[in-house]
Amino acid sequence: MSALNINGKDHSVDADPAxxxxxxxxxxxxxTGTKYGCGIGECGACTVHVAGKxxxxxxxTLAEASGHDVTTIEGIPDSHPIVHAFAQLNxxxxxxxxPGQIMQAVAFVKQKPDPExxxxxxxxxxxxxxxxxxxxxxxxxxxxxxxxx
Amino acid sequence: MIRIVNLSRRKxxxxxxxxxxLVLGVYFSPDGDAATDDISKGSTAGAxxxxxxxxxxxxxxxxxxxxxxxCRSEMGxxxxxxxxxxxxxxxxxxxxxxxxxxxxxxxxYGDQNTDGSRSIxxxxxxxxxxxxxxxxxxEAAAAQTWKAxxxxxxxxxxxxxxxxxxxxxPFGQLVKAASTLPVPNPDKLRLQDFSSRRYVGHTMPSIDxxxxxxxxxxxxxxxxxxxxxxxxxxxxxxxxGKAKSFDASGAMNVRGVEKxxxxxxxxxxxxxxxxxxxxxxxxNSWAAIEGRKKLQIEWDLGPNANHDSGTYRAEMExxxxxxxxxVRTLGNFESAxxxxxxxxxxxxxxxxxxxxxxxxxxxxxxxxxxxxxxxAPTQSPQIARQVLAQYLELKxxxxxxxxxxxxxxxxxxxxxxxxxxxxWLAKALGGRIxxxxxxxxxxxxxxxxxxxxxxxxxxxxxxxxxxxxxxxTVFPSLNSTFHADQTSPDAAQLSQGFLxxxxxxxxxxxxxxxxxxxxxxxxxxxxxxxxxxxxxxxxIDEMAAAAGKxxxxxxxxxxxxxxxxxxxxxxVDYTNYGYSIDEFPLDVGRLQNVLQFAMDRAAxxxxxxxxxxxxxxxxxxxxxxxxxxxxxxxxxxxxxxxPRIDLVLDCGQIINPDRIKAxxxxxxxxxxxxxxxxxxxxxxxxxxQSNFDNYQLARAGITxxxxxxxxxxxxxxxxxxxxxxxxxxxxxxxxxxxATGKRIRTLPIDTGQLKDSPAAxxxxxxxxxxxxAIPITPTGGAAPKN
Numbered sequence: 001m002s003a004l005n006i007n008g009k010d011h012s013v014d015a016d017p018a019x020x021x022x023x024x025x026x027x028x029x030x031x032t033g034t035k036y037g038c039g040i041g042e043c044g045a046c047t048v049h050v051a052g053k054x055x056x057x058x059x060x061t062l063a064e065a066s067g068h069d070v071t072t073i074e075g076i077p078d079s080h081p082i083v084h085a086f087a088q089l090n091x092x093x094x095x096x097x098x099p100g101q102i103m104q105a106v107a108f109v110k111q112k113p114d115p116e117x118x119x120x121x122x123x124x125x126x127x128x129x130x131x132x133x134x135x136x137x138x139x140x141x142x143x144x145x146x147x148x149x
Numbered sequence: 150m151i152r153i154v155n156l157s158r159r160k161x162x163x164x165x166x167x168x169x170x171l172v173l174g175v176y177f178s179p180d181g182d183a184a185t186d187d188i189s190k191g192s193t194a195g196a197x198x199x200x201x202x203x204x205x206x207x208x209x210x211x212x213x214x215x216x217x218x219x220c221r222s223e224m225g226x227x228x229x230x231x232x233x234x235x236x237x238x239x240x241x242x243x244x245x246x247x248x249x250x251x252x253x254x255x256x257x258y259g260d261q262n263t264d265g266s267r268s269i270x271x272x273x274x275x276x277x278x279x280x281x282x283x284x285x286x287x288e289a290a291a292a293q294t295w296k297a298x299x300x301x302x303x304x305x306x307x308x309x310x311x312x313x314x315x316x317x318x319p320f321g322q323l324v325k326a327a328s329t330l331p332v333p334n335p336d337k338l339r340l341q342d343f344s345s346r347r348y349v350g351h352t353m354p355s356i357d358x359x360x361x362x363x364x365x366x367x368x369x370x371x372x373x374x375x376x377x378x379x380x381x382x383x384x385x386x387x388x389x390g391k392a393k394s395f396d397a398s399g400a401m402n403v404r405g406v407e408k409x410x411x412x413x414x415x416x417x418x419x420x421x422x423x424x425x426x427x428x429x430x431x432x433n434s435w436a437a438i439e440g441r442k443k444l445q446i447e448w449d450l451g452p453n454a455n456h457d458s459g460t461y462r463a464e465m466e467x468x469x470x471x472x473x474x475x476v477r478t479l480g481n482f483e484s485a486x487x488x489x490x491x492x493x494x495x496x497x498x499x500x501x502x503x504x505x506x507x508x509x510x511x512x513x514x515x516x517x518x519x520x521x522x523x524x525a526p527t528q529s530p531q532i533a534r535q536v537l538a539q540y541l542e543l544k545x546x547x548x549x550x551x552x553x554x555x556x557x558x559x560x561x562x563x564x565x566x567x568x569x570x571x572x573w574l575a576k577a578l579g580g581r582i583x584x585x586x587x588x589x590x591x592x593x594x595x596x597x598x599x600x601x602x603x604x605x606x607x608x609x610x611x612x613x614x615x616x617x618x619x620x621x622t623v624f625p626s627l628n629s630t631f632h633a634d635q636t637s638p639d640a641a642q643l644s645q646g647f648l649x650x651x652x653x654x655x656x657x658x659x660x661x662x663x664x665x666x667x668x669x670x671x672x673x674x675x676x677x678x679x680x681x682x683x684x685x686x687x688x689i690d691e692m693a694a695a696a697g698k699x700x701x702x703x704x705x706x707x708x709x710x711x712x713x714x715x716x717x718x719x720x721v722d723y724t725n726y727g728y729s730i731d732e733f734p735l736d737v738g739r740l741q742n743v744l745q746f747a748m749d750r751a752a753x754x755x756x757x758x759x760x761x762x763x764x765x766x767x768x769x770x771x772x773x774x775x776x777x778x779x780x781x782x783x784x785x786x787x788x789x790x791x792p793r794i795d796l797v798l799d800c801g802q803i804i805n806p807d808r809i810k811a812x813x814x815x816x817x818x819x820x821x822x823x824x825x826x827x828x829x830x831x832x833x834x835x836x837x838q839s840n841f842d843n844y845q846l847a848r849a850g851i852t853x854x855x856x857x858x859x860x861x862x863x864x865x866x867x868x869x870x871x872x873x874x875x876x877x878x879x880x881x882x883x884x885x886x887x888a889t890g891k892r893i894r895t896l897p898i899d900t901g902q903l904k905d906s907p908a909a910x911x912x913x914x915x916x917x918x919x920x921x922a923i924p925i926t927p928t929g930g931a932a933p934k935n
Contacts, residue, residue: 016404016436023435027379032371033364035556036434037507038588042841045507073364083362090354093811094225095361096368096507096556124849128841130507130557131225132818133811134852 002066006031007075017063022046024062025072033073033099037128044127047100047107048072054107073099082106085140093131101127105141115145201324203286203332205257206279207236213307213321215240215283216248220258221268222528223251223357224558225815226870227808228268230356234348234805235273239280239341242320243307244348249356254530254550263528264563264672265726266771266868269804273866281338283327290326291318352807357554369511369526369553370585377513377581380574381437382412383444384426384594387834388668389417389451395427399443405436409444412573417451419669420631421536421565424594428574434585450834456667458501458831461600465664466496469604469623473660474637477648477721485617485656489608491695497605497684498895501829502598503838504673505846508556509586510567514575520547521572526555528563536565537572560672564596564630592844593836596671597829599624601680602662605688607654613696615707618654620685622647623662624677627670636663638677640722646678646770646875648723649716649735650685653709668831675874678770679823683896686766686879691892700883701748701765705741712738726772733772733867740767743776743797743860750858751778751795760784761792762888766879771868773800774860777817777880779853783888787904791821791853791881798857798873801864809869813857820877822847828897 004011006029015028022039025031025048037045039058046057049071050064076083082105085091092098101124108123109115115123120141129137202208208216217236221228229249237247252258260271284304291309292299301312308317343349360366385391391414400409407430414425427444431437486492512525521543527533530550538545555562571584586594601624608617627642629635640648643661650659673679693703713734716723725733744767747753757763760783767776776797782790796813803809826845830837838844882893889906 015433019433019435023433026371027373027433027435030373032367032373035364035368035508036370037509038841039438040588040840040842043507043588076363078359078363086362087354087358090352090358090807090811092355092358092361093227093815094223094507094555094557095357095366096554098361099364102362121849121852126848128507128846128848129818130505130846131811132815132847134818134847134849135814135855136811138849138852 002062004065004070005068006070007072013062015062017061019062020058021048021050021060021062021065021070022057025057031072031074035096035099037097043097044104045097045100047103047127049103049107052107054104073103076102076106080106081144082109082141085144088143089136089140091133091136091140093133097127097129101129101137105137105144109141109145113145117142199325201283201286201328203282204279206276207240207283209283209287209320209324211321211324213319214246214248215242215320216250218250218252220252220261221272222261222263222530222552222555222558222562224263224528224555224562226812227355227805228263230353231269231805231808232272232276233356234353235276236280237348238343238346239277240284241304241306241341244353246307247356251552254534254552256531261529261531262563263558264560266773266870266872269866270772270868273804277340278335278338281340282333282335285333285338286327286330287320287323289330290323293326294318294323349804350806353805366554368508368556369513369524370508370556372513372524372553372583374513374515374581377583378407378430378432378578379434379437380428380430380570380582380584381434381441381587382426382428382570382584382590383441383446384424384590385414385448385450386593386836387448387450387453387456388424389453390414390448390834391425391451392427393447393449395447396445397427399445400429400440403436403440403443405432406440407431408578409440410574410577412570418630418633419566421532421569422540423566423570423573428570430574430578430582437585438587453667454834456831456834458600461667462498462602465600465602465623465662468662468664469496469602469621471662473621473623473662475658475660476643477650477659477719478657479719480656482617482619482656482658486606486608486619489617490611491609493607493688493691493695495605495684495688495691495892495894497603497687499601499680499683500827500896501600501668501831502673502823502827503592503595503829503844504559504561505591505844506555506557506559506561509588509591510561511583511585512568512571513581513583514568514571515581516572516575516579521575522549522551523568523572524551524553525568525571526558526562527552527565527568528555528558528560529565533565533568536569540569541572541576559674561595564671588841589839592829592838592840596630596669598673598679599627599670603680603684605684607688607692609692609696613698615652615654615692617656618650618652619658619660620647620650621660621662622681623664624680625664625666625670627672629666630670636665637661641724642677644724644726645676646681646685646768648721649714649769651714651735651737651740651769652689652707654707667834674819675871676770678768678875679878682766682768682770682875683878683882686768686876687882687892687894690764690879690883690886694886701744701753704744704767708737708741712736728772733865735769736774739774739799740769743767743774743799746858746860747776747778747795747797750797750856751793753778758782760888762884762886764880764883764885764887766876766883768876769872770875771872773798773867773869773872775873775876777873777876779880779884781881781884781888783885783903783906785905787900787902787906789885789898789900789903791851793856794853795856795858796873797860798869799860799862800867800869800872801862802866803859803861804866806859809859810857812869813873814855816873817855817877818847818852820874821851821881823874823896824878824881825851825897
């Protein structure tokens with residue numbers, strides 16, 4: 001049994017310790033906001049926070065995540081400035097990459113509350129949006145950090 | 150035409166098989182909570198007791214919630230929101246009191262095949278009729294209640310008002326009375342005469358926005374049913390191959406793996422049916438994927454084992470240098486070319502490309518009691534149902550197909566092999582199964598955009614006037630995925646940006662070549678205009694350059710002659726995306742208009758910095774008109790950056806401006822990905838790429854400064870998802886030419902060959918009859934290939 005704290009709630013998971021956190025979240029715990037897009041850490045659709053840092057859940061095993069606090073999209077409140085800005089700019093198109101984009105952005109602005117535009121683009125470079133909403137994603141993050149100040 | 154019937158009166162629901170006990174109860178509520186119930190519970194379509202449901206699209210419940218059943222698939226184009234906007238204006242409904250649910254695949258909804266940017270064109274009027282009939286029934290019910298004249302009762306913001314006395318009744322309180330009334334005859338309906346609309350034409354938040362922001366919109370991949378098993382399938386790396394033998398013992402030793410079963414290979418052409426392969430069934434996705442890695446399989450690679458995309462390209466290029474089947478002709482091309490002062494030649498190449506939807510194919514199938522229910526991200530649930538019925542020898546009445554949200558579609562999810570895999574496994578195993586495609590599966594077993602070779606030959610007279618144009622297109626027919634012996638594209642494919650060449654050139658020849666198919670091909674975003682516009686919008690730019698003319702002025706000059714090109718009169722078999730050419734003509738005036746619009750907004754002709762160039766492209770596809778002007782900077786190391794792009798779309802009436810704008814932003818990125826990265830290669834019959842590390846997509850870093858312009862129009866609302874994509878690649882390549890003098894004819898763009906290119910300098914518009922900016926190709930010579 002592996003112990004995980006997800007979004008402030010303790011879980012005990014009986015699964016192969018080598019199973020990527022992505023599949024633990026999706027198939028075992030039913031937290032499907034974290035998406036599978038590539039399985040090799042290239043698309044960012046499965047971005048979650050482990051111990052406060054943005055990671056690709058497809059590249060972290062259950063064993064590695066055990067004992068750490070995990071935050072998924074389901075744990076980000078509506079009131080978060082990033083979520084608010086994504087809503088204001090009507091960012092999602094199909095919405096499939098949106099949770100990963102938000103998780104990446106939330107961790108980024110926490111670590112760098114006053115970013116330049118280039119920093120934002122660089123931080124989001126690992127998150128593919130196949131609907132090409134990058135111009136809105138970057139604008140939303142810019143707006144959110146403005147609102148934070 | 151959609152038949153309007155009163156479901157609540159006729160208890161239509163029970164007769165339509167949805168009471169059959171095999172309906173999956175996934176209900177898409179406006180806040181997106183997907184209550185994934187067990188099967189046999191509830192339905193999504195039709196009225197329940199006490200509701201008003203005069204047609205299949207709109208239901209009003211006694212609490213006053215207006216429930217719109219959306220019959221087109223949601224894949225990011227915002228169709229659920231746009232349909233709700235159309236309905237809400239006609240019904241005069243209040244936005245917060247609207248809920249949207251997704252229709253199952255069922256012919257009573259009409260056309261559900263969500264491709265080709267047609268949803269608004271097909272359904273705008275239908276939805277208005279559906280909403281107007283509900284409104285008139287509510288008004289009539291109020292009149293009956295008040296014993297007043299119907300003419301004095303008017304729906305306003307989710308209530309009916311008795312105008313003379315200002316009495317009001319909310320919609321919900323009128324449901325009971327209204328549901329006993331006859332449905333107005335569609336011909337007698339009074340549609341709203343809008344002086345202004347509250348929703349259509351305005352920026353509206355997506356109706357699923359709140360759910361999407363919290364990861365709660367259920368995509369196919371997110372559906373889980375009690376007792377469901379997960380399947381991952383190893384397919385033959387070569388199209389048309391099959392397993393000779395396999396050893397499952399290693400797979401069975403993986404924790405969570407429960408079974409290994411072979412799905413029979415479909416002999417090519419496979420159409421919508423599975424490729425076949427070895428399916429590993431497990432208690433979760435990862436176990437199934439890991440189990441697959443331990444399979445030992447001996448393949449019979451079949452007839453395509455020697456397919457090599459490099460060799461194929463060379464063969465197709467040879468074909469494109471020979472006379473093909475003539476599909477449009479005017480004047481005498483050969484004598485005009487012989488007499489031309491300047492001759493130009495270009496070989497244009499577009500490689501195979503994958504769809505790469507961010508959500509890979511996935512499907513859930515439940516087979517219980519002889520009936521099949523499928524939940525899947527599909528662009529075409531009716532066709533999925535038909536295909537399943539044929540493949541599994543079931544009656545359509547015993548099959549339910551419910552579309553989930555789609556993490557992109559792009560035509561991939563118009564093909565139903567993954568749904569058939571799930572259906573076959575559910576039937577074979579007698580239960581609930583989810584077929585999970587990995588990204589590697591998706592890249593290696595897609596229905597590809599065909600490789601294409603195009604040869605263009607043109608001639609100018611001594612004044613630079615284009616007098617001869619020959620365009621040969623060679624690509625394997627998409628129909629080859631469904632039918633044997635399809636070696637040349639049909640009229641519908643050639644109608645995508647090829648037969649409708651709009652330039653007024655007196656000697657014209659369009660030819661189609663022959664190409665043997667070796668892979669599965671399928672519909673893609675932008676269609677075959679992606680290749681055709683790349684070539685034709687580039688070659689007219691080559692002509693302008695050879696003539697020493699400003700390319701925009703050149704285009705204006707040769708959008709000459711009648712404003713509407715009558716292809717029928719020219720004897721061309723042009724299919725016009727299935728629509729009447731009289732109603733939706735090939736309108737050169739609209740092409741000129743989007744070009745002028747773009748030139749004005751992009752400050753065409755303004756000076757640029759050194760190493761910069763400005764390029765343009767204009768194209769009609771999917772009945773809409775698009776123009777792009779791109780500014781590119783080419784660094785000394787060949788790397789390019791795009792400081793600015795202006796994109797103009799004329800898609801007729803603008804229903805949902807924010808989503809159209811989003812689709813334009815999307816078209817830019819999709820088009821840049823196509824131009825800069827998309828490149829799928831095949832060796833020994835197998836795809837060489839596998840994932841996003843070696844099959845690149847556009848990322849945030851290449852996002853240009855975007856200026857999107859929508860042309861105000863009162864014309865019928867036509868497409869927005871596809872038509873702006875094809876202009877991006879040629880506009881970019883024309884800009885690179887303006888910056889460097891290097892002509893790009895091969896995609897994806899090889900920036901390495903731009904290294905150390907001399908800066909051609911700012912592409913200031915040339916004065917009429919000015920000397921050519923680049924050396925004119927000598928008569929009889931061929932332009933250098935790249």
